[in-house]
Amino acid sequence: xxxxxxxxxxxxxxxxxxxxxxxxxxxxxxxxxxxxxxxxxxxxxxxxxxxxxxxxxxxxxxxxxxxxxxxxxxxxxxxxxxxxxxxxxxxxxxxxxxxxxxxxxxxxxxxx
Amino acid sequence: xxxxxxxxxxxxxxxxxxxxxxxxxxxxxxxxxxxxxxxxxxxxxxxxxxxxxxxxxxxxxxxxxxxxxxxxxxxxxxxxxxxxxxxxxxxxxxxxxxxxxxxxxxxxxxx
Numbered sequence: 714x715x716x717x718x719x720x721x722x723x724x725x726x727x728x729x730x731x732x733x734x735x736x737x738x739x740x741x742x743x744x745x746x747x748x749x750x751x752x753x754x755x756x757x758x759x760x761x762x763x764x765x766x767x768x769x770x771x772x773x774x775x776x777x778x779x780x781x782x783x784x785x786x787x788x789x790x791x792x793x794x795x796x797x798x799x800x801x802x803x804x805x806x807x808x809x810x811x812x813x814x815x816x817x818x819x820x821x822x823x824x825x
Numbered sequence: 826x827x828x829x830x831x832x833x834x835x836x837x838x839x840x841x842x843x844x845x846x847x848x849x850x851x852x853x854x855x856x857x858x859x860x861x862x863x864x865x866x867x868x869x870x871x872x873x874x875x876x877x878x879x880x881x882x883x884x885x886x887x888x889x890x891x892x893x894x895x896x897x898x899x900x901x902x903x904x905x906x907x908x909x910x911x912x913x914x915x916x917x918x919x920x921x922x923x924x925x926x927x928x929x930x931x932x933x934x935x936x
Binding site: 744746748755756758761763771772801803805807809810811812813814815816818819821 | 855856858860866867868870873875911913915917922923924926927928929
């Protein structure tokens with residue numbers, strides 16, 4: 714089954730404790746991205762990757778890192794999480810520009 | 826950047842009713858998608874429809890790219906249709922594939 718898989722689905726952590734949210738797709742998509750969803754602010758892009766080893770900032774990249782060492786994986790790294798990074802996070806993938814995007818199940822992160 | 830406006834912001838229906846959701850966008854797009862966010866927060870793909878008309882069961886969508894709007898039709902609504910419906914667009918160029926989302930329409934279907 715074609716899908717985008719995120720882990721974990723739910724995470725509660727403490728301020729400053731490094732964490733990684735994994736994202737994997739099995740559709741051989743070149744383009745992958747991360748979004749966060751916040752009440753009143755909607756969904757906003759954090760980072761995106763056009764292919765292996767090619768990444769760039771989206772609209773709200775501060776406090777996040779990404780890597781794309783393999784085509785299928787695009788982890789989101791929070792080196793020192795803060796409470797303002799409490800949010801619902803989505804990973805998405807697509808073949809490329811103008812093609813249909815598919816989203817993971819979401820990761821609900823709480824930083825206390 | 827591109828602006829995406831959805832209407833109405835809220836919609837309350839009785840089961841069996843029909844509804845139309847609208848998405849207006851401010852620039853040419855190379856991607857337009859409709860999503861349903863269910864109560865568990867998952868974003869479910871409904872339609873990939875940068876232009877034209879598509880139907881999937883009780884749902885259908887039309888995008889008139891030249892007039893910069895898209896419509897999502899829900900017929901014979903069911904309680905399971907409740908949730909938030911998002912329209913999202915991409916314009917290419919320097920925003921390479923980024924989806925810009927509207928604020929959503931919150932649909933509540935009562936039995």
